[in-house]
Structure formats: structure tokens, C-alpha cells
Amino acid sequence: MPTAISPSVSPNISVDLSVTSLVKRFERFTAVDDVSFEVEQGKFFSILGPSGCGKTTLLRMIAGFEAPDSGVIAIRGRDMAGIAPNRRPVNLIFQHLALFPMMSVAENVAFGLKRRGMAGGEIARRVRDVLERVGLPGYGGKMPAQLSGGQKQRVAIARCLVLEPAVLLLDEPLGALDLKLREQMKVELKTLQAEVGTTFVYITHDQSEALVMSDHVAVMNAGRFEQVDTPRNLYRRPASAFVAGFVGETNVWTGTLEDVTGDAGLVRTDEGAVFRARVAAGLARGARVDMFIRPEAVLIDPDGASCVAPENGDDAGDAPLPPRGACTNRAQVQVQAILFDGAASRLLAHPEGSRREITVALPQNRLYDHIKPGDRISVGWDDRAGICFAAGSGR
Numbered sequence: 001m002p003t004a005i006s007p008s009v010s011p012n013i014s015v016d017l018s019v020t021s022l023v024k025r026f027e028r029f030t031a032v033d034d035v036s037f038e039v040e041q042g043k044f045f046s047i048l049g050p051s052g053c054g055k056t057t058l059l060r061m062i063a064g065f066e067a068p069d070s071g072v073i074a075i076r077g078r079d080m081a082g083i084a085p086n087r088r089p090v091n092l093i094f095q096h097l098a099l100f101p102m103m104s105v106a107e108n109v110a111f112g113l114k115r116r117g118m119a120g121g122e123i124a125r126r127v128r129d130v131l132e133r134v135g136l137p138g139y140g141g142k143m144p145a146q147l148s149g150g151q152k153q154r155v156a157i158a159r160c161l162v163l164e165p166a167v168l169l170l171d172e173p174l175g176a177l178d179l180k181l182r183e184q185m186k187v188e189l190k191t192l193q194a195e196v197g198t199t200f201v202y203i204t205h206d207q208s209e210a211l212v213m214s215d216h217v218a219v220m221n222a223g224r225f226e227q228v229d230t231p232r233n234l235y236r237r238p239a240s241a242f243v244a245g246f247v248g249e250t251n252v253w254t255g256t257l258e259d260v261t262g263d264a265g266l267v268r269t270d271e272g273a274v275f276r277a278r279v280a281a282g283l284a285r286g287a288r289v290d291m292f293i294r295p296e297a298v299l300i301d302p303d304g305a306s307c308v309a310p311e312n313g314d315d316a317g318d319a320p321l322p323p324r325g326a327c328t329n330r331a332q333v334q335v336q337a338i339l340f341d342g343a344a345s346r347l348l349a350h351p352e353g354s355r356r357e358i359t360v361a362l363p364q365n366r367l368y369d370h371i372k373p374g375d376r377i378s379v380g381w382d383d384r385a386g387i388c389f390a391a392g393s394g395r
């Protein structure tokens with residue numbers, strides 16, 4: 001009889017962080033409200049939400065600086081209840097990172113290892129290794145004041161990575177940097193994380209940071225997770241009005257559903273225009289809705305151009321996009337302004353007879369050089385490009 005092969009891998013072995021039904025109240029105010037999620041080993045997981053939604057409170061509970069009122073936090077399968085911060089296999093990097101100014105880069109990085117009582121030779125070897133991994137070989141002898149903002153950031157990360165945490169928690173670590181450096185660092189951080197393979201939990205209120213860097217993003221609002229998904233799905237298939245409005249730029253029209261078949265609806269806007277759009281589950285004819293349309297979905301001169309839904313993404317595991325649909329939505333608009341910004345150029349326009357402003361992306365801006373403020377142009381978008389949620393539910 002052949003020997004049975006017992007499964008050697010339990011289904012959860014690759015989960016580094018698991019949070020279940022976590023709640024934190026400050027007196028009668030609920031800062032974190034029944035939050036659950038899992039982060040797999042080696043993933044870049046972001047928590048994205050507006051100021052005050054509970055991001056830092058959540059991270060502080062994971063790090064052990066704040067006790068939850070209820071719920072479970074497990075790291076690599078081990079329940080963290082009652083375990084002190086310094087005994088948890090996590091490190092937290094704050095928005096205003098604090099390197100010790102009187103210590104060299106190497107001494108800063110070595111600090112945690114020294115406190116653990118590691119031998120000097122081993123410390124020197126690890127410090128050298130980690131500085132190489134964060135792209136700062138040979139910087140050990142410099143003082144923090146001799147470094148750029150981005151380099152300081154990398155030293156702060158090295159100081160945590162050298163302790164080999166299971167999970168690195170980052171609380172808006174780019175918040176203190178200027179815009180240009182932030183743009184550069186978000187690419188660097190992503191590359192760095194992929195190279196070192198440490199699980200990152202990153203919090204930010206900057207949607208571009210979250211979308212660019214993350215494998216998965218949780219969108220948080222008023223203490224709750226509204227959607228946990230890939231950046232692509234958050235952008236293309238928002239699960240709520242809040243997500244549709246918070247992630248990426250969007251146009252919003254308010255109106256009434258005149259007809260619904262499956263998830264396809266007909267909306268009469270308050271300005272009197274009629275458009276086709278997708279409709280969130282649970283909305284029936286007569287419902288008041290907000291219809292969201294991305295600026296890049298709005299095509300100029302749709303009858304002259306080809307008007308098709310975007311191609312399916314190539315990421316395995318992403319939800320499929322709706323099939324290519326018809327493009328029957330049309331609006332005549334008057335151009336108000338052209339906001340030239342290279343590939344990110346935008347056109348602002350008013351639909352005729354309306355004071356509402358709509359934003360249209362100008363990806364092929366050179367093609368549209370002839371368009372001037374005051375011009376009347378035709379725009380249109382795919383019947384499935386817009387999505388409707390209950391009016392006001394995203395506020």
C-alpha cells in the first residue's frame with residue numbers, strides 16, 4: 001500500500017499578519033470599527049484613507065502600543081494578545097523618522113542589534129549587508145546631517161530591516177518629504193520591498209502612493225474597511241461610492257434611475273441628460289444616484305474616434321472587466337479651460353445648459369491642440385464606463 005503523503009503546508013502558513021474583527025474605542029468614539037484582513041508573506045499591503053479615519057490607531061494596535069477593545073491580531077499564526085511591543089516580530093516606522101543625529105549611519109543601524117546583545121563582528125557584518133540592500137553601501141561612516149531626505153529614509157528602513165521583522169509597519173513614511181522626492185521614493189520603496197521580500201504594511205492618505213506600490217490596498221473610511229483589493233480593481237471596480245470618489249480622479253453626476261436591467265441602468269441627471277451606466281447592486285428604478293465617470297473614459301469626438309471599452313488587464317486573478325460595450329452616451333459641452341500638464345493634461349468643460357463642470361483627460365494632447373476655451377465639442381463614453389451608487393453614500 002502506498003504511503004499517504006500528509007500535507008506539509010497548512011493553508012495559512014504564508015499569512016504573516018492576520019487581523020480579525022478588531023475594534024478600538026476612545027470613550028464613546030469608535031476609531032477602528034470591526035476591521036478584518038490578512039497579509040500574505042512578502043506582500044506590500046497598504047491602508048489608504050483620509051485623515052482621522054483610524055489608520056495610525058490600527059497600526060499602533062498591531063505594533064502593540066495600543067490595546068484593542070476586542071478582536072484578534074496574529075503574526076505568523078501567533079496571537080499577539082498581551083505581548084509587549086518590543087517582543088513582537090514587527091517594527092514601526094513613523095512619519096517623522098528620528099535618526100539619532102549624533103550617531104553615524106552605521107551606529108544608527110546597529111542600535112537595535114546592540115540592545116539585543118549581539119557580538120560586535122556580527123553586528124558590523126549585518127549593518128554592512130543591510131546598507132548594501134537599501135542602496136547605501138559605504139555610507140556607514142556618514143552622519144545623518146550629511147544625507148538627503150531620501151537617504152535618511154533608507155537608513156530608517158535599514159535600521160528596522162536589520163532586526164529581521166516578520167512585518168514592517170510604515171506610517172506615512174514619505175509624509176515629511178517634498179513632492180519630487182516622494183515621487184522618487186515611492187518607486188524606490190516598492191523596488192526595495194520586492195528585493196528584501198519583507199512583508200510591508202504601509203499607511204497613507206495619498207492614493208497614488210498606495211496604487212503604485214501595493215499588491216493589495218484596503219480603503220479605510222471612518223474606522224471601517226470599505227474595500228480590500230488590487231489597485232487595478234479598486235480603480236476599475238470600486239465597491240462603494242466612497243472608494244469611487246477617493247481612489248483616482250472622477251466626475252460625478254447626480255440623478256435618478258429611470259430603468260434598471262441587471263447591472264445596466266439608465267440615469268436621468270438633474271440637468272436633464274440621460275446616460276447609460278453600470279448600477280451597484282440593490283438599486284431600483286426611481287433611486288437617487290451619484291454616477292461616477294473617470295476623466296480618461298470621456299472621449300472627445302466619440303463618433304470620429306473609435307469608442308471601445310479598455311482591454312482586459314493581464315494580471316491573473318483580477319476580476320474580468322465587463323465585455324466591450326456600446327457607446328451611446330453623448331454630451332455637447334463647452335470648453336472652459338485646458339490645463340496643460342504633459343501626459344496628465346486635462347480639459348474642463350460645462351455640458352450645455354448646465355453649470356456642472358466635467359473633467360476630460362487629454363492623453364493624446366497633441367491631437368487636441370486645436371481645441372480652445374469657448375469651443376463647443378462633443379464627448380461620449382462607453383455605456384459601462386460609468387458606475388452608480390446611492391446618492392450621497394460616499395460622503
Ligand SMILES: Nc1ncnc2c1ncn2[C@@H]1O[C@H](COP(=O)(O)OP(=O)(O)OP(=O)(O)O)[C@@H](O)[C@H]1O
Pocket residue numbers: 026031049050051052053054055056057058205
Ligand atoms: N488617544 C486618543 N484618544 C482619543 N481619541 C483618539 C486618540 N488617538 C486617536 N484618536 C482619534 O481617533 C481617530 C483616528 O485617529 P488616527 O490617528 O488613527 O487617524 P489617521 O487615520 O491616522 O489620521 P491621519 O491621516 O491624520 O494620521 C481620530 O478621530 C482621532 O482624533
Ligand SMILES: [Mg+2]
Pocket residue numbers: 055056057
Ligand atoms: Mg495617522
